[in-house]
Amino acid sequence: xxxxxxxxxxxxxxxxxxxxxxxxxxxxxxxxxxxxxxxxxxxxxxxxxxxxxxxxxxxxxxxxxxxxxxxxxxxxxxxxxxxxxxxxxxxxxxxxxxxxxxxxxxxxxxxxxxxxxxxxxxxxxxxxxxxxxxxxxxxxxxxxxxxxxxxxxxxxxxxxxxxxxxxxxxxxxxxxxxxxxxxxxxxx
Numbered sequence: 001x002x003x004x005x006x007x008x009x010x011x012x013x014x015x016x017x018x019x020x021x022x023x024x025x026x027x028x029x030x031x032x033x034x035x036x037x038x039x040x041x042x043x044x045x046x047x048x049x050x051x052x053x054x055x056x057x058x059x060x061x062x063x064x065x066x067x068x069x070x071x072x073x074x075x076x077x078x079x080x081x082x083x084x085x086x087x088x089x090x091x092x093x094x095x096x097x098x099x100x101x102x103x104x105x106x107x108x109x110x111x112x113x114x115x116x117x118x119x120x121x122x123x124x125x126x127x128x129x130x131x132x133x134x135x136x137x138x139x140x141x142x143x144x145x146x147x148x149x150x151x152x153x154x155x156x157x158x159x160x161x162x163x164x165x166x167x168x169x170x171x172x173x174x175x176x177x178x179x180x181x182x183x184x185x186x187x188x
Contacts, residue, residue: 072185
């Protein structure tokens with residue numbers, strides 16, 4: 001189905017952007033020191049990160065992707081069968097409740113292969129205070145600005161302009177994530 005408010009698809013992400021983002025996600029919190037990772041700076045894919053989040057949502061929390069620009073956004077890739085993902089859910093909830101009023105938004109992206117048949121009741125049961133999206137075939141194939149998601153949970157932090165500034169793979173300490181969020185919320 002076509003959404004008239006949805007921006008046009010640009011056909012994917014360039015290899016340079018995909019490589020830069022892969023470095024950001026794998027290496028982690030602003031410590032990008034691998035060759036080709038732009039010396040720790042943000043990965044700017046224009047509006048591509050936002051465009052990749054034009055996905056169907058499930059659960060009780062309303063979602064409008066047009067409200068993401070101007071907010072600090074934590075994108076968490078997870079699955080219902082992933083035990084470390086489940087262990088990370090209280091952290092995501094706490095971050096949303098703590099920083100949401102200041103212009104922060106958690107967006108969970110379910111990577112289950114069932115087109116939402118499991119993710120929808122999961123999101124309803126837990127009543128997350130943040131939107132839960134259902135990934136599409138392109139995202140699961142690594143054909144979005146986020147590149148291939150190689151491990152779950154994986155998390156990408158976007159600044160207010162939609163640039164990827166930090167990434168984590170696996171369960172991270174809440175204090176590290178909170179420090180990065182606080183820093184970005186203070187920036188204009």
